Structure formats: C-alpha cells, structure tokens
Amino acid sequence: MELNCGSLNESHVGKKAELKGWCRYRRNHGGKMFIDLADRYGTTQLVFEGRALKEAESIGKEFVLEAHGIVRKRDPDTVDKNNPTGTVEIYVEKVNIINKSALPPFELIEEKSKFLANEELRIKYRYLDLRRPEMIKRIVFRDRLTKRIRQFFWDNGFLELETPTLVKDTYETGSRTFLVPSRTNKGKFYSLPQSPQVYKQMCMIAGLDKYFQMARCYRDEDPREDRQPEFTQIDLEVAFKDEKYIQDLVEDMLKTVSKEVLGKPLKKSFAHINYWDAMANYGSDKPDLRFDSKIVDITNEAKESGYNILKRVVDSGGKVKAIAFDADFGANGSNTDKNYMLKVIETAKELGLKGLTWLFVKGNKICSDPESISESLGSVSGKILNKMHAKNGNIIIICSDTSERMLLEAMGKLRKIIGDKIGKYTAEYEFIWVDNFPLFEKDEVTGKMKPAHNPFTAPTEATEKFLDADPANVLARQYDLVLNGVEIASGSIRIRDQDLQRKILRMMGMSDATIENTFGFLIEALGFGAPIEGGIALGYDRLVAILYGSGDMRDFILFPKNKKYESLIDGSPTPINTKRLINDFGFYTEK
Secondary structure: OOOOOOOOOHHHOOOEEEEEEEEEEEEEOOOOEEEEEEEOOEEEEEEEOHHHHHHHOOOOOOOEEEEEEEEEEOOHHHOOOOOOOOOEEEEEEEEEEEEOOOOOOOOOOHHHOOOOOOHHHHHHOHHHHOOOHHHHHHHHHHHHHHHHHHHHHHHOOOEEOOOOOOEOOOHHHOOOOOEEEOOOOOOOEEEOOOOOHHHHHHHHHOOOOEEEEEEEEEOOOOOOOOOOOEEEEEEEEEEOOOHHHHHHHHHHHHHHHHHHHHOOOOOOOOEEEEHHHHHHHHOOOOOOOOOOOOEEEOHHHHHHOOOHHHHHHHHOOOEEEEEEEEOHHHOOOOHHHHHHHHHHHHHHHHOOOOOEEEEEEEOOEEEOOOHHHHHHHOOHHHHHHHHHOOOOOEEEEEEEEOOHHHHHHHHHHHHHHHHHHHOOOOOOOOEEEEEOOEOEEEOOOOOOEEEOOOOOEOEOOOOHHHOOOOHHHOEEOEEEEEEOOEEEEEEEEEOOOHHHHHHHHHHOOOOHHHHHHHHHHHHHHHOOOOOOEEEEEEEHHHHHHHHHOOOOHHHHOOOOOOOOOOEOOOOEOOOOOHHHHHHHHOOOOOO
8 A cells, every 4th residue: 555644544553654745844842853744645743853853953844755664653642633644653764855845935734824825825826825735625626526527427428529729719709719829820810719619519410419528618708706717617518309308417417426526415406497587586697596585576665655766766667676685683773784784785886776775674564774764665664564575683675776677687786795695595505497598688788689698599499480570589498507696507409500590690790701701610510410409518617616615716726817817826928029929920010
C-alpha cells in the first residue's frame, strides 16, 4: 500500500514509514519539534528529537519534505480526534528537504487564520489556495460528481463525443464570441464555441443518436457574479425522443448522483410549472420554491382604498401587486426591521420600481410604520389580508407600476433577495421544470421580436400557425430546469425542417445572404434526413456549487478568472506585439 499523509492508522504502529508532503505547521517545544506534514489526502504529525531535531530546525512553512521513521501511537492526551490520522505519529529518523518555499502570502490552515484571505489574492496564488483542505474537498467533490455523471450516461447507452473548439463565428445569434485569428489563413478567424449546439445537432443527423459531453464553452459577456468567460456544460442530445424522455433522464441522473455522491436521496419527482404561471406567481422564470411566498394581484383592492399613491397608479392603467413573507422579525415593527425595509426600498428603486410600501401583520391585522399607511387602507386591509392568506408575524410588500412586466420582474428579484435574507427554506434542494416558454420576446431596445432562447428551438405544433400573424403567441418546445432559484439547465426540441429554420432566422432580422453565410452548413445538413431530436445543457460549475452547498462557483474551478475576467495567476489578457499581429496573422494598421 502506498502511504500518504492521510493513510496512517494504528495498524501501522511499529512499522517503518516514508511520507512526502508539505510542512504545513511546526511547533518547537524545546528539545522536541512537531511538524504537520500535509498533502491532498490529509495531515500526519512528525516528531523530531535528538539528531533529527537538528535537521528539522531549518525547515520552514510549505517546505517540501521526505520523512522516514517509525509509526507510533500518540500519548492519549495528545490525540487529535478531528484528524483521521490523529491517533498516530511518525518518530522521524531521517528527513530530506526536497525543496524550500517562500513564505506563503496567506495562511493555508483555516483555523490558524481569523479571516479567509482576499479572493483576488487567493486567485493570484491559486496553486497555494488549492492546498487548503477545504479547497481540496471541493475539487475532489467535483471529480467524484463528474465520474458518476459520465458513468450514468454510459450506462444509458450514450456516446461521449468531442465537438470542435475552433468553429465558425455565428455572432448574429446573441452572445459575443471570442475570436481566434488563423496564421495559416491570414485575415480569417475562428470562434470559440458558446456551446456545441449546431455540432451536436449534426451528430443526430449523422445517426449518433445519444450524445453527451462535458463541454467547454466560451462567452465574451459582461462580467457578472455567477459568470465566467469559460465554463463547463453537461451537454446532451438525443434523436427520436421527446421532452419527457429528456426531462426524465436528467431527473434520474440528478437523483443518482445526489444519492450516491451526496448521500441525499431525492425522493420526489421534480415539479413542473408553466412559464406564464411562474412569471405571474413568482416574477421569475427561475423561481426559488424553497419558500412559498407568491405574488398576488391586489389592483382592485388598491383602487377601493384611500391610499392615494396606489390609486394614482391604478388610475393610470397600472397594476398593484403584493407579496407576503413569513418573517417573525417583522411582527413588532421595531426600528431594526424598519432599517432593513428602508434598504429594501432602496433596492426596489435600483430595480426600477417607482414605489414600494411595506406592512406587517400583528394581532391578525395589518399595521404600518407610520400608522397613516395602514389607516388609509381602511376596510380594504382585511380583504388584502384574506386574499394573501397572511398571518401574524408576516411582512407584506406592496409594489405598483404602469408596466406589469417590469413590475413582476422587479418583484421577482425582491422576492429572492428578501427570501434569502429570511432563510426559512422548506427544503435543501428544490428542483422545478419550467415549460411552455414563448418562442419570441420583444427586444426592449428595437421593439422587434427575437427568439427567447436560441433560433434552433422548434415551435409547438399547436401554435406554429401563429408564426406569421401573431408570433408573440407562438410557444416553444423549450424547457428549463431550476434549482433553488438558479437556472441550471436549458433545453429544447430542435427545428428539423430547412424552410422553418430559414423562416425563424429571417424573423430575427437576418437576410438570406447572412443566413447562408452564417448557418448555411447547418441548413444544408437538415436537408439530408434530420431526425426528431432534442437536448439540454446543464451549467456544471453552478450545479456543483449548489449541490456542495457553496454559492460561489469559482471555488470549484481550478484556475478561475476574477470578477473582471482577468487571470491574475498569469496576467492575461495581455497586449500582443503589433509586428506579430501583422506578420503572423495578416493584421494591418491604418497609417
């Protein structure tokens, strides 16, 4: 058996052992020195006395060591019950310093440091950050999850196929792409794939009916907290199957890994919700159902009230919506609660809401601070209380606006912010399928209709007839999977007809010439007997973080970019020498 710093136990007592690792921590007790030797498997205590003590005096933090000695039991009063190797130690006979180390810029032992080092610093010295036990746990967890997911798809007859990384640029379809200049074809470019979408469709046309891939994807999008410019998808596509097969397959996969990797069986089937119901009830197409608070329309009640702020919005053709939260801290209207709600009001303004009113339920009646708000509601307050099924200790948030869509979207974001703050979740994991998306949505800038997801999604048979006259009422064979209020997967049944694909691209505003130049190769392939097909892609980095219980997916990526998409470890992106651009890639500069 190969020994490592996490493998020794009492069965090794009296035997000689050789360990290699890093000096994580040292303690000099005068005549005796203790060193914690660490690797990714664990930590073992080394004991130095006599001649070995002199050799150990020059050892510093994170020096790489090779230690030889005898395994012995620790004294009962020195046993470390929190360490799997904590009942034994190595009495060192000889130690070799394999390599020295500079003093690390931050502490690698969490319990020795009051605060975790700044994230920017940890990303810059990621190779040190990855030595921390908590980071090792996260990387190992991701590896275990990946292995089981791969095995699941192999067991279900899928082929793991690799699609190209250097592909044709299709910038017209949405997200910005990263461009790669070609040296051998000067003046021409490849693009890094936003997803393997068109290539997995061609796999289905090729007859490779069950495809999956742990696919690397690249998007040059604006920075956001839960984004990285390069990321991993669990990507899959199947032929001759429908939405139910794909959804059932993904459910089975997630139930399998949750049970076998997390040890947490998911007993119930995932719920389904219509897109329109999700927006109406939760203000989001990715609702967090760990708490039940629903958005309720109280426009009629507001109109009957004496609260002029709300009445004016209703008279202008606007809507009034309300949402109740089970928040005991709101029951007494204390100053602390009021301060928090003032922050919520500021957040509402940032989201575009022109007004927000908050109330609290005390003694089964609606109260407010100041009292004049609840008094102006008059007898309507009882109707609001009943309609919302609000109870003692609840906070009620009332919002109004002339744009119902904007109102719902803003309230959906507020719902998530307040719900996470209160934290009264009914489950650790809450999955839900969102179905029946619109195929098109209106672009807020141009006013034109554009695909709500991607231009390869098929319309439902029942609504395809509205494509020409009323595209807003066309439904897509689109389905998203949401976990704890985060979209972790998106999929659809694909268009398989050449003419329909051209039509959808024209409706996006693409000319026939642009269509041919951008997607001509796919449309040609559709003409060679494209089967019924569909698929889905799961955002793997987000999924791993949520299943582990951490909200930051960067902790599960070996070498992530920072919030500005900079790679601090190597300094990229970096400028490129102009001569190199001209000579190698055929670039030219204006004089």
